[in-house]
Amino acid sequence: MPKIVDHDRYRKELLVKSFDLFAEKGYAAITMRQVAQGLGVSTGTLYHYFPGKEALFEQLVEELADADIANFSELSEGKSIAELAEAEFKLIEQNREYFLKQMLIMADYYQQQRREGKEISPVLRRICDRVEAAVSKMLGIDDPNFLLFLMSYTDGLLLQELYGHRKIDYQAQAKILIGMLENYFKQNTKNHD
């Protein structure tokens, strides 16, 4: 069944391409025709690969959960905390478009699930967990509360972007974070004594 592979491969390709479209307009606001057009296919074809709009969106979010947070791992080797933090912020800054879009899609998905009375989606949690794990490994931090703090801070920074905050100085933020981290490790070391 080589055909099925092709079918599946193409489906995923469409999913990836639809990411921007959903992020730009939002699930409820975008139409299937717009999606089809954006993907360069007919609506008929779109429905050939996905049973409907809702399923398409769900699969997109699941795709996000499966997608590699590829870049994170690159930087994690044997550097000082300061270097790591700086590298992380550079990475965030460089991909802020992507992260912002992912955030918007997740917010959209959250609302959609709520609308339909469903419990908070395990898919969102999965995405969240994986990012957390990546950050944990990258910075060598295990304390869940401190991890939550870090995640919140970086996610929140992206939110500020959305809120229209005047140009964010990622360098300065990195410096603050480094201070936090150094302090954290100092204290942690003390505690472990």
Next chain:
Amino acid sequence: MPKIVDHDRYRKELLVKSFDLFAEKGYAAITMRQVAQGLGVSTGTLYHYFPGKEALFEQLVEELADADIANFSELSEGKSIAELAEAEFKLIEQNREYFLKQMLIMADYYQQQRREGKEISPVLRRICDRVEAAVSKMLGIDDPNFLLFLMSYTDGLLLQELYGHRKIDYQAQAKILIGMLENYFKQNTKNHD
């Protein structure tokens, strides 16, 4: 002699009541009929007070920008940093529903403005600025970068709720924040010497 109605007062009342509705479903997903029903009026009446769905939503966001962040000011008197931070987190925890909804509405508004090719809305910025000013005054902090850090952190914490994070331990987070703050003030004092 017309029916005696304070048009403007009633309009604002409707706006306030529509907050939950828009937050729950999202701008694009909710219908004017649903809004009308939720407000307990007919669609005709809704259109009597607002020229259209878009205007209604915009006025809602503007209302948000004008609304008092009343509760913040209460706690700001002569307490230690630790007390203030603890109080702030309690406040966030208690109002997390409201703050989350506001966040969703702002994200929605952001998308809607983008969809229409408008520049990033000054209204969002106004909301953002006011919250920042409130936090600044409350905690007695002026450094914009540190303020941004704080805002990001607290906003990001709310985002984690949305992402389906298992019960967030606001107490533990408060502790972390206090550590940060104490460290910040210590350092700041040193620098000023």
Next chain:
Amino acid sequence: MPKIVDHDRYRKELLVKSFDLFAEKGYAAITMRQVAQGLGVSTGTLYHYFPGKEALFEQLVEELADADIANFSELSEGKSIAELAEAEFKLIEQNREYFLKQMLIMADYYQQQRREGKEISPVLRRICDRVEAAVSKMLGIDDPNFLLFLMSYTDGLLLQELYGHRKIDYQAQAKILIGMLENYFKQNTKNHD
């Protein structure tokens, strides 16, 4: 019951004022609010004087049927045919706005009656007959076929305005009509011998 006189007088005043409004937009396209606004009253007041939109329009058309075709009679005294014809055309030209509007309203009324399956309205006929009688008296012509010809010609001339005909040369048309009339009278006289 002096009040009733006032009521009735005011009603007619409103009718007269509504003539332009209906002519400009058409019965179906104009809204009662627009009419009210155009008349400088509230919709409530409008409904106080007329039971509804349809009745208002019907009364307007009836008002047209009752209105004096005042100006026509002025010119009818002891003049030559050429003079009369010329005078008539000047009159048409001067009032072409009014006549055009009347034409539009009558066409509208015709359609509305048809829509409701009613027979061709006697009211329209009444207007038509009165105009015919006026022309007959004015030009001293009795032959119904020739009168019909005359009416058709002048009404048709107005239609040409509506069709966007470049500036119509009423002088030239008057000359043609005079030729027709003179010829008609010559022949008629011969026939009567």
Next chain:
Amino acid sequence: MPKIVDHDRYRKELLVKSFDLFAEKGYAAITMRQVAQGLGVSTGTLYHYFPGKEALFEQLVEELADADIANFSELSEGKSIAELAEAEFKLIEQNREYFLKQMLIMADYYQQQRREGKEISPVLRRICDRVEAAVSKMLGIDDPNFLLFLMSYTDGLLLQELYGHRKIDYQAQAKILIGMLENYFKQNTKNHD
């Protein structure tokens, strides 16, 4: 392979079929649902072929401007003026339904354009000009003023139909017209001497 439909051909077919519907009820009074129903299609299909009600109506009027005034040319060969005139009136009488409807549509269009503050439509003029050209060629008359007279007369005759005039005697009218024409040609010939 899409369903094989000649989009443009079908669009024109719909236009032609919508002629009666618009003439019967008027642009503002007829609803798109009614049009769709009258054409035997769904509203969705109607909107698939036309961007909106206004565009549909405009295209209809343009279609009228392009439509052949086919029948006119038939009769124009080598006959006496009397025969031509008689033939014309027979033609008008036979198609009076069609001409009346065209007149109503044009009046409607005129109002609609005015409503929107547009200048007098070139489309109406185009229709008008083409009819004029046809009549000119048919009767062999060039004098624009005399042509205007003829057009006005015949159009006006149709108007009388609308005004509810009792049965119009087209034979008698033809006789009058013949008189006019003969007189016109006689005089014209004299002038050319």
Next chain:
DNA sequence: AATGAATGAGAATTCATTCAT
């Protein structure tokens, strides 16, 4: 597989009319 024409339920919005004041 792929297309896009067709559908009709449902969205935003309007409007004649009613009615409390």
Next chain:
DNA sequence: AATGAATGAATTCTCATTCAT
């Protein structure tokens, strides 16, 4: 009498979805 707020049915138009080709 006069006002204009309130209503909800009806209008224009959209859109997810289906289906013949």
